Amino acid sequence: MDDTKKMLRAIINGQTTLKGELLSKIDKVDKKLSDKIDSLDQKVDRVEKNLTKRIDNIGKQLAYLEDDTPTREEFDNLEKKITPISN
Numbered sequence: 001m002d003d004t005k006k007m008l009r010a011i012i013n014g015q016t017t018l019k020g021e022l023l024s025k026i027d028k029v030d031k032k033l034s035d036k037i038d039s040l041d042q043k044v045d046r047v048e049k050n051l052t053k054r055i056d057n058i059g060k061q062l063a064y065l066e067d068d069t070p071t072r073e074e075f076d077n078l079e080k081k082i083t084p085i086s087n
Contacts, residue, residue, distance in 0.1 A: 070078075
């Protein structure tokens with residue numbers, strides 16, 4: 001029975017060592033990933049701000065353009081209209 005206990009103890013010690021090594025490697029990977037994720041979040045935030053700004057500018061331009069265009073009724077009531085030139 002003494003040999004069986006020694007073998008069991010050796011197996012348990014090996015498993016404990018393996019678990020410790022795996023946990024340390026997982027912690028290293030977790031740290032690396034958390035740094036990458038943080039930098040990725042910052043990049044996404046910058047892109048989102050830039051896109052929002054561009055969409056706002058396009059929206060303003062469309063609003064100004066819409067204000068300058070005649071309505072359908074105004075267009076129909078024009079005295080002179082431009083006709084397309086065909087060859």
